[in-house]
Amino acid sequence: MTDDETSANLETDFATLLNSYSPADTTDLQVGSKVRGKIISISHDTIFVDIGNKIDGVVEQAQLLDENEQMNYKEGDVVELYIVALKEDEIRLSKALSGIGSFTLLKEAYENAVPVEGKILETCKGGLRVEIMGRTAFCPASQIDLNFVETLEGYVGQTYKFLIRQVDARDKNVVVSRRALLSRELEKSKNQFYAGLQINNIIDGRITKLMPFGVFVEIHPGVEGLVHVSELSWSRVDNPQTAVSVGEAVRVKVIEIEKRDASDKVKISLSIKQVNDDPWLSIGDRFKVNDKVKGTVTRCAKFGAFVEIAPGIEGLVHISEMSYHKRILKPEEVVTAGEAVFVLVKEVDLSNRRISLSIRDAEGDPWIEVPQKYKVGQTIEGVIERKEKFGYFVALSPGITGLLPKSKISQSPHSGIIDRLKEGSSIPVVILEISPNDRKMTLAPGESGDEQDWQKFAKKDQSSLGSLGEKLQQALATKKQK
Numbered sequence: 001m002t003d004d005e006t007s008a009n010l011e012t013d014f015a016t017l018l019n020s021y022s023p024a025d026t027t028d029l030q031v032g033s034k035v036r037g038k039i040i041s042i043s044h045d046t047i048f049v050d051i052g053n054k055i056d057g058v059v060e061q062a063q064l065l066d067e068n069e070q071m072n073y074k075e076g077d078v079v080e081l082y083i084v085a086l087k088e089d090e091i092r093l094s095k096a097l098s099g100i101g102s103f104t105l106l107k108e109a110y111e112n113a114v115p116v117e118g119k120i121l122e123t124c125k126g127g128l129r130v131e132i133m134g135r136t137a138f139c140p141a142s143q144i145d146l147n148f149v150e151t152l153e154g155y156v157g158q159t160y161k162f163l164i165r166q167v168d169a170r171d172k173n174v175v176v177s178r179r180a181l182l183s184r185e186l187e188k189s190k191n192q193f194y195a196g197l198q199i200n201n202i203i204d205g206r207i208t209k210l211m212p213f214g215v216f217v218e219i220h221p222g223v224e225g226l227v228h229v230s231e232l233s234w235s236r237v238d239n240p241q242t243a244v245s246v247g248e249a250v251r252v253k254v255i256e257i258e259k260r261d262a263s264d265k266v267k268i269s270l271s272i273k274q275v276n277d278d279p280w281l282s283i284g285d286r287f288k289v290n291d292k293v294k295g296t297v298t299r300c301a302k303f304g305a306f307v308e309i310a311p312g313i314e315g316l317v318h319i320s321e322m323s324y325h326k327r328i329l330k331p332e333e334v335v336t337a338g339e340a341v342f343v344l345v346k347e348v349d350l351s352n353r354r355i356s357l358s359i360r361d362a363e364g365d366p367w368i369e370v371p372q373k374y375k376v377g378q379t380i381e382g383v384i385e386r387k388e389k390f391g392y393f394v395a396l397s398p399g400i401t402g403l404l405p406k407s408k409i410s411q412s413p414h415s416g417i418i419d420r421l422k423e424g425s426s427i428p429v430v431i432l433e434i435s436p437n438d439r440k441m442t443l444a445p446g447e448s449g450d451e452q453d454w455q456k457f458a459k460k461d462q463s464s465l466g467s468l469g470e471k472l473q474q475a476l477a478t479k480k481q482k
Contacts, residue, residue, distance in 0.1 A: 234312025315355030
């Protein structure tokens with residue numbers, strides 16, 4: 001082996017040796033903690049103990065002498081001691097924590113903000129009494145947890161770690177806080193969480209608060225994000241209370257992270273709906289033109305009604321597509337929000353996320369059967385649906401209405417009686433013209449019967465109508481109720 005190779009090996013060994021004696025990680029050790037270790041060396045006045053850390057614990061030999069000032073321990077024996085001082089390069093141990101020494105340790109823990117372990121003894125006025133290092137300390141009720149605590153009895157008998165907030169050297173009073181330690185640990189945990197947080201992360205959370213504009217979700221202890229109302233569901237949501245509830249477990253997707261320069265706070269925007277695929281991406285496989293489907297009316301507008309035919313998929317029923325039976329002036333005449341209806345798919349526009357629907361086509365076009373059911377010259381009994389200056393609209397069957405022109409009425413020998421008839425009255429008519437493509441039918445007053453027959457006819461009330469007239473009047477009454 002050459003001198004250079006030997007030198008290189010020595011440097012490597014020295015680096016390894018140096019690394020092995022680098023300052024130990026003492027984050028898991030605390031002043032006041034009880035540790036168990038093996039004696040590895042006994043000198044004139046000091047004993048070294050292996051406590052499982054890179055740095056060995058050190059205890060004064062006088063601490064382990066018996067009542068006769070004799071040392072009864074030897075190398076290899078296992079001892080239980082308390083940590084009384086903690087530094088990067090030294091861990092001091094002691095056999096007991098009591099008396100003046102323990103107060104000194106408490107003061108040192110206070111000055112270095114080192115957590116100490118304590119057992120809650122009992123409740124007292126304003127808080128709890130805690131035993132720490134053989135001394136009794138006071139923990140205010142507001143300092144036992146992060147949130148307000150109504151009853152303190154559940155903490156009695158429990159052992160926790162505390163930060164010492166006040167040490168009075170004159171009367172030896174000690175005040176401690178668990179909340180301060182929890183806050184410190186929570187802040188550290190939050191910073192670690194923020195460091196790994198990325199857009200598109202899927203996280204399990206819990207809803208903590210409902211607001212008109214959205215909901216707040218806790219995605220990590222002490223960390224909340226906002227799900228805007230538009231991100232709650234692919235379906236339309238106007239009020240978050242109808243979609244979720246406080247305390248509900250949800251899975252959310254991180255869609256925006258905004259770090260504010262003025263503070264350490266981070267604004268996190270979340271989405272519940274984006275955890276699942278956009279339903280519009282698969283709509284082409286689910287709905288096709290002329291499909292008849294069942295949906296729910298979500299809202300009405302002046303121009304029509306929106307109907308949800310699948311979660312997150314809404315289509316529009318234009319007002320002109322609502323009924324073949326009558327002219328609709330506003331959607332509420334036919335449907336109401338929340339009502340289940342059958343619709344026919346008229347058009348699917350994936351690029352603009354639009355679906356055109358029809359209620360009237362789902363019910364069927366009554367004019368399709370007109371050429372088979374009605375003939376020119378046929379006399380039939382109808383019901384006056386609406387009276388206008390230019391004539392009467394007469395319903396022959398649900399959805400089939402013809403016009404009885406004023407000019408035809410004036411030519412009838414029974415025009416006086418016809419003029420006195422009211423909307424909803426039954427009347428015999430003759431079909432003069434049929435135009436199925438234009439959905440039009442021209443009528444004339446019935447010619448059969450003498451004046452006495454027409455007088456009797458005009459006096460008929462709804463309860464004595466013939467079968468057709470009765471059905472038509474019932475249909476008209478139902479439409480008016482809607």
